[in-house]
Amino acid sequence: MRYVIVGGVAGGMSAATRLRRLDETAEIIIIDKGAYVSFANCGLPYYVAGEITERADLLVQTPAKLKARFNLDVRVNSEVVGIQSYQKSLTVKTATEEYQLSYDKLLLSPGGQATIPPLSGLSNLPSYTMRSVADVDAVTAFIEREQPQTIAVIGGGYIGLEMSESLTNRGIKVHLINRSAHVLNTVDEEMAVFVEQELREQAVELHLKTQITAITADQKVILNDGRVIACDALIIAAGIKPATGFLEKTPIALGKDGGIIVNEQFETTVTDIFAVGDAILVPQLISKEASLLALASPANRQGRFVADVMSGLSRSFKGTLGTSIVRVFSQTVAATGLNESDLKRLGYHYQVLHVMGKNHAGYYPHATGILLKVLFNKDDGQLYGAQAIGQAGVDKRIDVLATAIYAKLTIDQLPELELSYAPPFGVAKDVVNMAGYVGMNISEGLTQPIQWHELAGKVAGGAVLIDVRSAAEFAKGHIVGALNHPLDAIREQPLTIAKETTLIVSCQTGLRSYIAERLLTQQGYTVYNLDGAYHLYAQIQSEKVEYK
Amino acid sequence: MRYVIVGGVAGGMSAATRLRRLDETAEIIIIDKGAYVSFANCGLPYYVAGEITERADLLVQTPAKLKARFNLDVRVNSEVVGIQSYQKSLTVKTATEEYQLSYDKLLLSPGGQATIPPLSGLSNLPSYTMRSVADVDAVTAFIEREQPQTIAVIGGGYIGLEMSESLTNRGIKVHLINRSAHVLNTVDEEMAVFVEQELREQAVELHLKTQITAITADQKVILNDGRVIACDALIIAAGIKPATGFLEKTPIALGKDGGIIVNEQFETTVTDIFAVGDAILVPQLISKEASLLALASPANRQGRFVADVMSGLSRSFKGTLGTSIVRVFSQTVAATGLNESDLKRLGYHYQVLHVMGKNHAGYYPHATGILLKVLFNKDDGQLYGAQAIGQAGVDKRIDVLATAIYAKLTIDQLPELELSYAPPFGVAKDVVNMAGYVGMNISEGLTQPIQWHELAGKVAGGAVLIDVRSAAEFAKGHIVGALNHPLDAIREQPLTIAKETTLIVSCQTGLRSYIAERLLTQQGYTVYNLDGAYHLYAQIQSEKVEYK
The missing domain is CATH 3.40.250.10 (Rhodanese-like domain)
Structure with a gap:
């Protein structure tokens, strides 16, 4: 049995190592366009910040280590330029050659690539994306060499926010340019405004509802509100799209935004070809709406899952909640499930509640606030989603709620969750419990x-x-x-x-x-x-x- | 309608305020033996340590504030010395009088009292328990006045461990004397040994499987292994028992260890008399075995719950997991559900797994280890319990698992939990997910x-x-x-x-x-x-x- 895996980071490498554990005799070949496999892509902004100090720490595995431990044939700097699915074969191109590679089962885990907005004069400024080790090498080299004063970051999503923090912490003035009215489209506007407040307090210049009109030859960024910013470089974090260009002439069906269409076993529309990770369309757990999701944990999970499927184990994927988190200076913001924009767009009947709590007992030192938003169905109690912001303990509350939503708990069951309590760790009536009490009061007509x-x-x-x-x-x-x-x-x-x-x-x-x-x-x-x-x-x- | 509530801390006060929110016209009287109601009992050890610096922070509410906000009639320093349930009346005794108080509905929330072991020569040493504001006042006054060098703590449960840490942090040499072979009976022995290692590393002298034989007139503590310790004081944290002595001559049925027997509505065996908190016997959620539970969160939850029942709202209590957590110097240990001792004693067929993980991405600074134990049924996947120890993130994992157990998730669903991941907050494959993978491997015969x-x-x-x-x-x-x-x-x-x-x-x-x-x-x-x-x-x- 020969397994070929295209893409050797989160999803692809999880699949490869699981395949090996299940089948010692299989041939497992990993083809990757880049120079590195299994690197810590989520760590890149923290390396730019200088928080992660050793570049080697970003490189989780090397082809040699993967050969020794898992007998994997890892081929870096190798690009798939054709798929001949009728004869179960790929065309692989390297710097020196192009060759055919046959497979019994093929896994596509090509990931995403940065979206580059069509900016007039883009070549007038050094610009960087933040997807690979090569990207991070380039931006850190630039910073050390040029000692930039001001950098514009395009896009207020996770990478844009993490880079805004990282660059600010290195003493660089950041202009964050965000096309829509609020940063972070995973949370709703009344939650995003707290993130925006934090950014401003930390001296990030925030340009909401703003786009770049042009970049001049003397390195000035012209915004559509007329403002002009002198910048030393651009960080482009304007979203990612599936790196599926190489699939366009194949019978593998692509859907919205070029995402690969897969079924509940992560099988594509072509027999014996599977796909996972940032490049696929996955159904949301509740709405079943298929969408792209660029998150490391789901990619890892899907990789292991698909290895089981490819090995003949019975598995069926139900959908994803897309739990996400980002630190923005002293604040943390996290979300899981459907947000209010989703619910509105999808025509759900929903109830909103907000509740303020503390990360731990108020009388214990350094207690800080957590603002929690919960979305649910007032009639049957179904939980749709949750969002939280605060300085500490936000991850815990969203993880508990992600578990509750996954488990189909209802709003009136949240008070019954027995969360660990001692003064340094929690609150006797945790904010998650309180959300349940408020929800029950709403459902029972005790509050309007x-x-x-x-x-x-x-x-x-x-x-x-x-x-x-x-x-x-x-x-x-x-x-x-x-x-x-x-x-x-x-x-x-x-x-x-x-x-x-x-x-x-x-x-x-x-x-x-x-x-x-x-x-x-x-x-x-x-x-x-x-x-x-x-x-x-x-x-x-x-x-x-x-x-x- | 007159509600009388005996005991004004966690359970009693939660009930009182909820009763008021539900019924503005009711008369609500709270009778408490002590001088303070609604105080932060879980905070007492941290006040002794000097971590909580303001005594006022321990006093969450006062009778005057409770009168103004909730129109509660709070009577402190008042003891119930008789219950005439046939005429729905109590006998209340104060320093100056004894009077009859009638009720329509009565809630008993008397809490627990410290168990004092019958020690020969106990009066030879100053000894303190840690249940009330008066206790903490006494012990802090003693420490400041006498500047003790050495204190023996009896009992390696939560209070004993917290006090060992608190006293050590004040520069006092602690001897921790524990009757059984290991500290912390909420976790199993192979988990407890890590706590014991931490205690020793922090210079706490640990005496396991040890009891005090006698205390001599010259303030020496004689242990049953022959050792003699010169001590300045004793902290007695040898467990608590229900403070239900005043119920012994009433028709209210008491069970094991004097715990009040209640039904699914927290009603006692006598009509219109309810009970909550540390003094009642509650069923474990999975085994349904009734036992005592001295934890603040469940008491608070029960208090609000019983107020709903007493007000005529339909509620039914299913049982408790008893999630608990304690910080022991740099380590945190937490548990939820049934432990291996419980399962063995109750005759369950169970599987154990241990898995090591990190609190956050290993490549992000200051990652520390978490050892997680999960107990489950190998055949149907039911989760029975979990225990964890580590320096950070233990509370989060146990809270997620408490939610999973409550929601009746199975071991093979743990990998699907979408927990928030960014390098400062978690791991792409969290230790909870890993436990699920290991459990699946066991269930599917991939590992033995x-x-x-x-x-x-x-x-x-x-x-x-x-x-x-x-x-x-x-x-x-x-x-x-x-x-x-x-x-x-x-x-x-x-x-x-x-x-x-x-x-x-x-x-x-x-x-x-x-x-x-x-x-x-x-x-x-x-x-x-x-x-x-x-x-x-x-x-x-x-x-x-x-x-x-």
Whole structure:
């Protein structure tokens, strides 16, 4: 049996080593275009930052080590330029030769390649992508040689944000140019604004809803809002697309954006040809919508999975949640499942909730806040997705929620999750549990949340906004038009507003406003609770003011 | 409606505030024996350590604040000395009076009290428990006044370990006296030995399988192994028992160790009397065995739950996993579900696996190891429990596994969990995913693990132990009798052992030995894999050598 694998990084190499463990006698050949296989692609921005100091640490494996340990035939600097699937053969091209290579089973794991926007004058500036060891070598050499003052990063996705942080930490002024209204399309806008605040606080110059018009011969970047930035280089992190150009003339079917179409066994439309990784279209676990996903963990998982399938073990892939995380200076933002944009686009009926918690007991030193957003179905409780931002413990909460969503737990089961608690590690009622309590309150009609974007409409319709924080907190900043009536005074000094008036209650994070909502509802008012309260509203509104 | 709640800390106060949110008109009276309600009991050891510096931070709420916010009638320094359930009334005793208090619904949340072992000469030494603000005040006053050199801590459970750390960090020499063979009965012995190693490395004098025989008039502690320790004080952390003495003459049924018997609605055997928290017997989620559980999170959860029940909402409690965590100096150890001792005692058919992973990408700075043990059913894949130890990220893994166990996921689903991955936060194939892969390999017959305690028997039966680490690693330390044959040499220089010989393979953590097992099995050998490999075996064996 000869297995040929095209692409020797996450998915391809996981498949190769698993194939070997399952079959000592098989011939396993890995063809890779690049000079390195099995390298730490997710580590590249941290090497640029100088956090990872040894280049050798990026090179997880070498062909020689893979030969010794797994008897793999790894062929680097080799490009597949043709596939003759009718005779089960590839055409491989190297610097010196072109040859035919037959296979019994073929795995395609070519990965993605950076999208280069068609920029007028692009050649006027040194520009770098961040996909390979060669890329990182080039950018670090440039930085050391030229000592650049200012670099423009195009694209506010994961790589763009990680590079913004890395370059800033090296003392370089960063302009982050983002085409859409907010960075990070994995999270919704009211979550992204907290990332944007962090970027600005760390002196990254943020250009939202902005594109480059041209780059001049004297190395100036012209933006479509008229601004002109003098730059020393460009980092292009404007997304990736499947590196599937070599498949265009083959019978292997490609779908949206050139992604390879696969079935539940990661088999392509051609017999004995399989595909995994960034280049394939994978179904989302809940919606089943097929989309591209450029993440290391799923690629690794798919690689091992497809090796089992190729070896004849029975496996069936159900879909992906696309859990993702990124550190942006002192903040971490993570997400899993469907976000609100997805749900809206797909026509789901969904409920949103936001809850603020702490990473660990508030009375234990260095507790920091976590803002958690959960999306679910109010009627049957199904969890659709979650997003979180904070300085610590965000990964844990999103991992728990990813597990809960995968396991088809419902919103009312989140309070029952028994998460480890001691003061340095968690909170007796964790923010994940709290999200479940809030969700249950919504489902059972004990609270009626409205979202930040619904407030103006409700007020225009005659509702009165009551801010139940203390007078001191209110004085520091509040929503225009809000009346201040501290929670602890409501029983002693009842509101003098007619019971027919609709009230909206708010506080700092939503905890006190909920208590006020329960009290006022029982006093006979119709009450709505501003979900996420002032903390969320002030952030997203200040963004709007700044950019509308 | 008058609700009376006995005990105003975790469970009782959660119930009280939820009752108020559900019913603004109810009368809610909380009776507490102590001077403080709603205090941070889990924070007490950290206050002794000086990590939590403000005493006020321990006092989460005061009766005045609870009155203002929730209209609660909190009566501290008040003890319930009688319950007349036939007339729905309590007898309450204070320093100045004794009175009758009627109730419509009664919630008992009396908590636990420290077990004081009957020690001969106990009064010869200052001794302290660690249950209340008064306890912590007493011990901190003693330390500041007497500047003790040496303190003996009785009991290696959570409080005993936290106090050992806290006192050591204050410069006090600690003798930790533990009756059973290992500390921490929530984890199994081969996990506990890593905690014991950490304690010794941090200069805690550990006395395992040891009891105090007597305390002499000149303040010497005599141990049953003949050792004599000069001590300045004792911390008694020898476990807790339900504070249910006041219920003994009532019709409220008590079970094992005086725990209150409740049904799925936390109702006691007497109508309109409910109970939650450390004083009740709760069913384990999987085994349904009723036991005591002294943990803050479950108590809080039960409190809110029972308030719903008492208010007429439909709720049904299924059981608890008892997830727990403790920091011991630089190590963290956590557990969820059933441990191996439980499974053995209850007669379960179970499979054990150990897997070593990292808290985050190995190439990113400061990666540290996590040893994870998972217990499951090899036939149907049901997860029974998990334990982990390491310097970082232990809480996250156990929380994910607690969620998985609660959700009834099976071992073969663990690889599919999509946990957030970026180099500072995780590993592309997380240790939780790896546990799933190993479990699948076991279930599908691709690996045959044997446990540390099975090795001697197999070798006695004629099996040969092959250590596949490098010669350099082998030279640093190895299991007596092992043959060294590095993994990467096996294909080029095959073993010269007859194929009829049974082999056991081992390496450092189990990764290389599994690769060797697959290779040698396919070469025709019968092979077993030493689960946990040298890392685990050396630790548990050195303990045995030291103490047998």
